Amino acid sequence: MLSVVPTPVTVRVPSKVNLHLAVGDLRPDGYHDLHTVFQALSLYDEVSVVPADTLSVTVRGAGAESVPTDSTNLAWRAAEMMAERAARTPDVAITIDKGIPVAGGMAGGSADAAATLVALDTLWGIGAPREDLADLAVRLGSDVPFCLHGGTAIGTGRGERLVPVLTRGTFHWVLALAKGGLSTPVVFRELDRLRAEGGPQRIGSADAVLSALGSGDAHQLAPLLGNDLQAAALSLDPMLRRTLRAGVEAGALAGIVSGSGPTCAFLVEDQHAAVTVSAELAGAGVCRTVRVASGPVPGARVVGDADPAHS
Ligand SMILES: C[C@](O)(CO)[C@H](O)COP(=O)(O)OP(=O)(O)OC[C@H]1O[C@@H](n2ccc(N)nc2=O)[C@H](O)[C@@H]1O
Numbered sequence: 136m137l138s139v140v141p142t143p144v145t146v147r148v149p150s151k152v153n154l155h156l157a158v159g160d161l162r163p164d165g166y167h168d169l170h171t172v173f174q175a176l177s178l179y180d181e182v183s184v185v186p187a188d189t190l191s192v193t194v195r196g197a198g199a200e201s202v203p204t205d206s207t208n209l210a211w212r213a214a215e216m217m218a219e220r221a222a223r224t225p226d227v228a229i230t231i232d233k234g235i236p237v238a239g240g241m242a243g244g245s246a247d248a249a250a251t252l253v254a255l256d257t258l259w260g261i262g263a264p265r266e267d268l269a270d271l272a273v274r275l276g277s278d279v280p281f282c283l284h285g286g287t288a289i290g291t292g293r294g295e296r297l298v299p300v301l302t303r304g305t306f307h308w309v310l311a312l313a314k315g316g317l318s319t320p321v322v323f324r325e326l327d328r329l330r331a332e333g334g335p336q337r338i339g340s341a342d343a344v345l346s347a348l349g350s351g352d353a354h355q356l357a358p359l360l361g362n363d364l365q366a367a368a369l370s371l372d373p374m375l376r377r378t379l380r381a382g383v384e385a386g387a388l389a390g391i392v393s394g395s396g397p398t399c400a401f402l403v404e405d406q407h408a409a410v411t412v413s414a415e416l417a418g419a420g421v422c423r424t425v426r427v428a429s430g431p432v433p434g435a436r437v438v439g440d441a442d443p444a445h446s
């Protein structure tokens with residue numbers, strides 16, 4: 136008798152960079168209020184799910200060895216949450232192909248959680264409204280709702296309340312991936328420590344960033360990029376200063392630490408500049424590897440899915 140091999144559902148999910156990341160004071164719940172502008176970038180993870188006897192997670196790609204494959208993996212937790220919502224057991228094998236740097240400040244784990252929600256929604260034929268998935272997403276992490284959403288968006292609260300931002304055209308980025316990672320809570324704590332000592336200066340409002348995004352002009356946007364966590368990331372990893380300097384010397388319009396770091400994101404003029412800047416930066420010996428990306432791109436979606444309900 137022929138046995139039916141189940142077909143996996145695969146979801147592609149983007150990374151993010153914070154074009155503007157204003158961090159408020161520490162709240163009683165341990166989080167900080169944020170006012171941020173996210174942009175989803177074309178550096179992706181792919182997450183596949185297939186029916187299995189029990190829940191499992193396999194991670195492949197760069198940095199896979201430092202990603203947990205047990206119930207502390209955000210994708211595992213997403214599967215349990217989705218199963219609970221669907222009143223069923225989470226009997227799936229999850230395979231994560233990492234293209235997003237691990238602990239790199241580009242929402243790698245959050246992306247996998249968002250992708251798992253979308254993949255299981257399809258595999259189990261749930262058809263949950265996007266708002267329901269967003270409600271589950273916020274319980275998994277502050278960046279998870281944006282990984283579902285994609286595009287460019289303002290994030291407030293702890294980063295989970297999203298409003299889409301109108302942008303024109305495509306922005307081109309060069310990403311310098313670091314050898315190690317930085318822990319997000321440790322970077323927030325370092326900022327609190329620096330602030331207790333009187334510094335660093337806080338970035339201002341995002342208004343100018345929003346109008347630069349509307350113009351589609353990378354030259355206008357470049358000097359406006361700002362990240363309150365940058366000083367904390369540089370304090371924990373002073374070598375990042377060299378990386379930021381090298382990117383600008385290589386011809387980038389501006390460089391910024393991405394989120395909590397240590398990935399550095401460089402805005403460049405166009406696709407051609409992305410290639411030349413990335414080649415020069417790769418030769419400067421200031422990072423583990425260099426990637427080219429563009430944004431904005433859509434959030435987590437099933438590969439090969441042309442259904443506009445998923446847009
Ligand atoms: C730095 C950013 O990537 C910017 O988008 C995010 O704020 C981090 O989002 P995330 O990795 O999804 O973070 P979560 O898993 O929600 O939180 C991890 C830890 O980071 C700190 N955290 C996170 C978000 C926030 N608004 N304030 C915080 O202080 C808290 O110590 C929290 O316990």
Ligand SMILES: Nc1ncnc2c1ncn2[C@@H]1O[C@H](COP(=O)(O)OP(=O)(O)OP(=O)(O)O)[C@@H](O)[C@H]1O
Pocket residue numbers: 201202203207208209210231236237238239240241242243244245247248278316317319394395396
């Ligand atoms: N699916 C996952 N992928 C990567 N890391 C994961 C995953 N699940 C749990 N983790 C854990 O989370 C830690 C942070 O990894 P992650 O790649 O999410 O960091 P990040 O990109 O800096 O996050 P963010 O930008 O959202 O602050 C890792 O060191 C790892 O132990």
